[in-house]
Amino acid sequence: MEKRSSMDRLSALPDDIICHILSFLPTKISAATSILSRRWGFLWICVKKLDLWLEHATLPRCLFTCKTLVDLTLYDGCVGMPSSGPVFLPSLKKLHVCRVKYQDVEAFPQLLSGCPVLEELIIRYNYLDCFNISSPTIKRLTVQCERNNFDSSVKINAPELRHLQLRDIAFAGSIVKFDNLTKLELGVEFCFLMKLLEIADNLEVLILIVKPHNWMEPKQVPTCLLLHLRTIKIDQFWFEGHEFNMVRYLLKNAQVLERMGIHLMYSDLKAKSYAVKRISSFKRRSEACELAFH
Amino acid sequence: MVTTDEKGPLTAKKKSVIIRSCDGDEFLVSESAAVLSTSLKKILEEKEDRLIHLSDIDNKTLAMVIAYLSTHADDGLSDDLKRSFDQEFVSGKEFDVLKYLVLATDTLQVTCLCYTVAKKMADIMKNKLVEWVRREFDIQNDYTPEAEAEIRRLDAWAWDDRQLEDD
Numbered sequence: 001m002e003k004r005s006s007m008d009r010l011s012a013l014p015d016d017i018i019c020h021i022l023s024f025l026p027t028k029i030s031a032a033t034s035i036l037s038r039r040w041g042f043l044w045i046c047v048k049k050l051d052l053w054l055e056h057a058t059l060p061r062c063l064f065t066c067k068t069l070v071d072l073t074l075y076d077g078c079v080g081m082p083s084s085g086p087v088f089l090p091s092l093k094k095l096h097v098c099r100v101k102y103q104d105v106e107a108f109p110q111l112l113s114g115c116p117v118l119e120e121l122i123i124r125y126n127y128l129d130c131f132n133i134s135s136p137t138i139k140r141l142t143v144q145c146e147r148n149n150f151d152s153s154v155k156i157n158a159p160e161l162r163h164l165q166l167r168d169i170a171f172a173g174s175i176v177k178f179d180n181l182t183k184l185e186l187g188v189e190f191c192f193l194m195k196l197l198e199i200a201d202n203l204e205v206l207i208l209i210v211k212p213h214n215w216m217e218p219k220q221v222p223t224c225l226l227l228h229l230r231t232i233k234i235d236q237f238w239f240e241g242h243e244f245n246m247v248r249y250l251l252k253n254a255q256v257l258e259r260m261g262i263h264l265m266y267s268d269l270k271a272k273s274y275a276v277k278r279i280s281s282f283k284r285r286s287e288a289c290e291l292a293f294h
Numbered sequence: 295m296v297t298t299d300e301k302g303p304l305t306a307k308k309k310s311v312i313i314r315s316c317d318g319d320e321f322l323v324s325e326s327a328a329v330l331s332t333s334l335k336k337i338l339e340e341k342e343d344r345l346i347h348l349s350d351i352d353n354k355t356l357a358m359v360i361a362y363l364s365t366h367a368d369d370g371l372s373d374d375l376k377r378s379f380d381q382e383f384v385s386g387k388e389f390d391v392l393k394y395l396v397l398a399t400d401t402l403q404v405t406c407l408c409y410t411v412a413k414k415m416a417d418i419m420k421n422k423l424v425e426w427v428r429r430e431f432d433i434q435n436d437y438t439p440e441a442e443a444e445i446r447r448l449d450a451w452a453w454d455d456r457q458l459e460d461d
Binding site: 017034039 | 393396397400408412413415416417419420424427428431433434435436437442445446
């Protein structure tokens with residue numbers, strides 16, 4: 001083949017073009033390119049989004065000191081994260097861990113402490129019994145465990161939190177108040193709902209996503225009910241006595257509530273019309289509150 | 295279409311542009327095609343004269359990029375036709391040709407084509423051996439044999455199922 005005039009320049013495609021090409025490869029293959037040369041050893045991690053399926057794997061150590069990584073998803077790891085060695089991910093904004101095992105309880109807190117700009121954290125189906133989530137920057141947090149496994153608990157220390165979703169996990173408390181929290185989605189025992197309402201004074205939206213088990217009226221009305229809670233959505237209403245009691249309490253005490261939406265779980269017309277009638281007759285502290293059944 | 299790849303001195307009529315490759319050949323391109331390249335668009339906005347000299351894009355590559363731009367500027371073609379043109383455009387091209395294309399589209403900021411070409415290159419790379427990738431990217435292996443063995447050991451997870459196989 002005839003030699004082109006610009007051949008010399010081409011012997012090295014610029015880093016950003018190589019990264020662009022590597023971004024179309026599954027992470028597993030793009031990471032394998034580190035074998036090519038010293039320069040390529042670092043190129044694959046300039047890809048901004050990584051998806052890693054771990055399967056009996058140890059993560060490469062350089063992954064935890066990547067300066068450019070913005071979005072990291074880790075799935076199905078047996079060994080997972082190292083508990084020793086430096087962790088510094090100065091650009092990481094979104095971290096999603098799903099079924100990842102940790103070498104020890106320190107591994108996860110250590111990972112978080114190395115993410116100075118993290119905004120979104122999603123933890124699903126984990127193998128740790130007690131989760132300590134401490135981050136001065138996260139704004140959105142989702143923690144979801146196996147169904148009906150209330151052995152797992154989570155402690156949250158995240159003053160910037162705006163949106164929290166907890167599902168099938170016990171809430172073990174927080175050392176700070178959630179002053180910025182405006183949206184709360186819960187699939188947990190009622191006692192945890194109350195615990196959360198008490199520290200989220202500025203909450204505006206409350207969504208209850210799974211069937212509750214019991215209900216106990218709190219001694220004191222949480223501040224958010226008096227000042228800010230505007231929307232309540234109940235995703236599963238099973239017509240049980242304690243559910244009626246909870247709805248009655250919320251309607252009676254939520255001072256600025258604008259809308260309560262209730263999804264009725266039985267299609268029997270008679271039962272439905274009874275529930276609608278009964279709930280509609282409850283006293284509403286906020287006169288403007290609208291009820292919606294579906 | 296105004297586009298032509300005839301060689302020889304050209305005079306740009308209204309609404310067309312002359313683009314000169316690094317080999318010195320000139321291409322007459324409709325302005326509507328040229329402005330699909332963000333870089334060319336910027337140049338045209340800034341300068342009066344209709345001759346653009348691209349000092350780092352050769353004849354062959356430039357002709358391909360212009361064919362792409364002209365097709366995409368043709369309002370008579372449906373989006374479906376343009377999409378199938380894109381697929382045709384990269385299929386069967388040698389890796390070396392794609393390298394020049396990806397570089398040219400990056401320089402000219404033709405985002406869609408740059409995307410298509412980079413994706414095609416990734417597809418070709420997917421199942422190749424390390425030696426193939428080193429050769430095609432002109433990569434000098436600067437690891438010592440010991441270092442290379444160590445990397446293979448450390449990053450064993452990436453090699454588990456024999457990625458980068460030969461064709």
